[in-house]
Amino acid sequence: MSVAPVDYQRQVFDYVRHPDQDADSEMGGVDAPARHPVVIVGAGPVGLALAIDLAQQRIPVVLLDNDHCLSTGSRAICFAKRTLEIFDRLGCGDRMVEKGVSWKLGRVFFKDEQVYEFDLQPEPGHERPAFINLQQYYVEGFLAERAAALPLIDIRWRSKVKGITQSGDHAVLTIETPDGDYRIAADHVAACDGSRSMLRQLVGQEAQGRTFKDRFLIADVKMKLDRPAERWFWFDPAFHPNQSVLLHMQPDNVWRIDFQLGWDADPEEEKKPENIIPRVQALLANSAMKDTPFELEWASVYTFSCLRMARFRHGRVLFAGDSAHGVSPFGARGANSGVQDAENLAWKLAAVLRGHASDSLLDSYADEREAAADENILNSTRATDFITPKSEVSRLFRDAVLQLAKKHPFARTLVNSGRLSVPATLHASPLNTADALGDVFEGRMVPGAVATDAPLASGDGGGDGYSDGAGEPGWLLRAVGTGSFAALVFGDGAAADRSARAVAEGAAAADVQVDVVRLPLDDAHVLAAQRYDAQAGTVYLLRPDQHVCARWRQPDARAIRAAFDRVLARA
DSSP states (O other): OOOOOOOTTTOBOOOOOOHHHHHHHHTTTSSOOEEEEEEEEOOSHHHHHHHHHHHHTTOOEEEEOSSSBOOOSOOSOEEEHHHHHHHHHHTOHHHHHHHSEEEOEEEEEETTEEEEEEESOOSSOOSSOSEEEOOHHHHHHHHHHHHHTOTTEEEESSOEEEEEEEOSSOEEEEEEETTEEEEEEEEEEEEOOOTTOHHHHHTTOOEEEEEOSOOEEEEEEEOOOOOOSOEEEEESOTTSTTSEEEEEEETTTEEEEEEEOOTTOOHHHHTSHHHHHHHHHHHHHHTTOTTOOOEEEEEEEEOOEEEEESOSEETTEEEOGGGTEEOOSTTSOHHHHHHHHHHHHHHHHHHHHTTSSOTTHHHHHHHHHHHHHHHHHHHHHHHHHHHSOOSHHHHHHHHHHHHHHTTOHHHHTTOOSOOOOOOOOOTTOTTOOOOOTTOOOOSSOOTTSBOOOOEEOTTGGGGTSOOOSSSSOEEGGGTTOSSSEEEEEEOSSHHHHHHHHHHHHHHHHHTOOEEEEEEOSSGGGHHHHHHTTOOTTOEEEEOTTSBEEEEESSOOHHHHHHHHHHHTTOO
């Protein structure tokens, strides 16, 4: 018997009265509300990802949402390789990739001529694609189902935060529900409640930056279109002159089209079907598919900003995702950076709550993710300025660059239709350990970088390594566990054995659990060795969020312990 697929856009979650409401009432609402380690506000992709990550690290979570349903319309659709690797750790990456449309190629057009194409994952040996396109309601639905399966997550729908007070070691939230108001206390509060964050208002903060004076129409169009799964971007096409258009394939024969409209466009008028349909017909006629039948599924008109809060931590409240920062949609940097915020915050909250790290580790969350937000805002601002020039001189420059890009590779580096999301390298993080004197490395795997994936042979490390259980080659990032530190030890001779002992002794001295992954320097691991510039005895220490925090050619136990003390903000 087949089971009908879930319609995530129409799914409704029940409000359930919680015993915490009665506890607060019985106490007279005065001084003893129920207290929890972590309360997360907002059950979108960021809040759900953070809740799952914490629960997998055995931290109980209360997750509040003021609504009782998931998002409607496609909204965020492009999820990057790094985000998929995070979803793998959270237990739902396979579902995302199986449902999503995988892609890595993009094409740039000027008027009606292709200027060039680009490949976002030109090298082999990665488990996950460069990107998938997947409607946000599927992402939220898969995450919500995963969260509901974890007993340490208490999801409370139709629970709106309307007040907050903070004292030295906790915060108290006032929550509005259909049964009236009640209060709960939390050691820490994660604000994942979106660009109109109520918590940001309640703590008296603003997100500041730049709003762009342009409008774009998003149209989700259902049709069977004979095009590959690629990103197509047009500058000034004949079917939409003097503006830009972006086209993406989504699951279920849904195509996402972004039409630039200009600042003077009337949003309500542009959302009407009678105004959208001719635009779609013109695009299809341009591609010699003018007779393709289609229907409109969802539409929205947006104006975007690039902005962020000055600080992402305010006492016991930590801001993540759109509540902390916002970017234009070009480059897919919004949801991807928000999920990476959650990954950065989860392991730090867990370490602090267990007493393994000092409270200042949470300050490093703010430091690191503010720097990542600045990088995203810089790239997003540059893309928007290129796509929507605000003067005739800017337009002449852009058009000249596009003309040159047809034949000259140097000009393609100047074209900016949205530099697509990549994980931030945290070069300046105070948690990094500098390379030891005399240790020389090449490549991208510097302290602060996100570990890159590589194929592994099955049964690596004789019990310390990774096997998929079916005798098939596994993947490096699958080997490093969930919520714990990992040490990649390269080689299988005496030098590697000494390094592995140093890791074990240093971790024991620091009272830290670490997964040791042994990687022989053989033909089965050649890509891993190349990507990590490995020699016999080389060690890379990875944080629980898979950022490199230290590396050595041949460490001793004291160096390992010092690196742990540093990454846990003990020093």
